[in-house]
Amino acid sequence: MPARTLSVVVLAGAIPGTVSTALACPRCYTSELVRRAVMGPGFFWQLLLLSLPFVVMGSIAVMIRRVGDGFAARTRSKRWRR
Amino acid sequence: VKRVGALMSAALLLGVGLGGFLDGIVLHQILQWHNMLSSRVPPTDLVAMKYNMVWDGLFHAFTWIATATGIGALWRAGPRTDIPGATSIFVGSMLLGWGLFNLVEGFLDHQVLGLHHVHPGTDQLAWDVGFLTFGATLAMAGLTAVVAGHRKLAGRAS
Numbered sequence: 001m002p003a004r005t006l007s008v009v010v011l012a013g014a015i016p017g018t019v020s021t022a023l024a025c026p027r028c029y030t031s032e033l034v035r036r037a038v039m040g041p042g043f044f045w046q047l048l049l050l051s052l053p054f055v056v057m058g059s060i061a062v063m064i065r066r067v068g069d070g071f072a073a074r075t076r077s078k079r080w081r082r
Numbered sequence: 083v084k085r086v087g088a089l090m091s092a093a094l095l096l097g098v099g100l101g102g103f104l105d106g107i108v109l110h111q112i113l114q115w116h117n118m119l120s121s122r123v124p125p126t127d128l129v130a131m132k133y134n135m136v137w138d139g140l141f142h143a144f145t146w147i148a149t150a151t152g153i154g155a156l157w158r159a160g161p162r163t164d165i166p167g168a169t170s171i172f173v174g175s176m177l178l179g180w181g182l183f184n185l186v187e188g189f190l191d192h193q194v195l196g197l198h199h200v201h202p203g204t205d206q207l208a209w210d211v212g213f214l215t216f217g218a219t220l221a222m223a224g225l226t227a228v229v230a231g232h233r234k235l236a237g238r239a240s
Contacts, residue, residue: 034132037123050118050137054144057098061091061155068087 085159092155099149106145110138167234174227177220184217 109115117125117134118141125131162168191197192210201209 030128030132033129034136037129037133038136046119046137047140050140051144054098054148057094057148061094061098064094065087065091065155068090069085071086 088155088159092152092159095148095152095155097152099145099147099152102141102145102148106138106142110141165235166238167231170227170231170234172231174224174229174231177224178228179224181217181219181221181224185214185221188214188217 110117117131118137120134123130123133125134157169157172165171188200188210192199192213199206199210200213
């Protein structure tokens with residue numbers, strides 16, 4: 001099996017496995033309260049706030065990937081001219 | 083020069099992931115200076131602590147994704163085209179490590195030492211066995227990929 005296909009298959013298996021384990025956590029009183037509090041109306045807003053630094057850094061990584069090669073090529077050509 | 087951007091981008095993502103893990107592990111968990119939402123919900127009782135623990139977990143999920151993406155990007159930035167089947171061997175070995183760790187951790191911590199169980203309760207043995215089966219499946223998939231990679235390598239060498 002090609003490695004790319006294998007990694008997709010494993011990821012597809014791992015995500016439902018992990019999520020189902022997380023959802024099936026012991027139903028003690030505090031867990032019920034916590035789950036209700038976490039999944040309250042502010043959940044998506046807080047998730048957005050939490051993910052914001054990662055989104056910013058991800059965008060910078062994409063930008064560097066696009067700009068980096070051009071920057072390196074320019075630096076190299078300047079050196080050659082000297 | 084062509085892959086400088088890809089290399090920098092991969093390393094940046096790895097820095098985000100590893101830095102995030104260090105923050106979470108050292109500051110949130112070991113030193114317990116703060117948690118993800120501790121200024122909004124101070125962890126003064128068990129429910130508030132567990133609430134923050136969930137958000138710490140989500141933070142770690144994002145750092146895990148950044149690290150995994152960084153590893154993939156690093157591999158794509160500098161592929162070992164000189165080694166046939168290198169991607170199979172690399173991905174397979176990672177899966178092998180993940181699966182073997184699950185097996186060793188599951189066997190020692192869950193079965194031998196009894197430190198914790200996957201899902202404590204009446205069906206805890208079934209959950210523990212499920213965890214070990216998942217580990218064995220990952221290890222087998224990894225081993226299959228490693229063997230396939232080595233076959234490609236052997237095919238090129240002959």
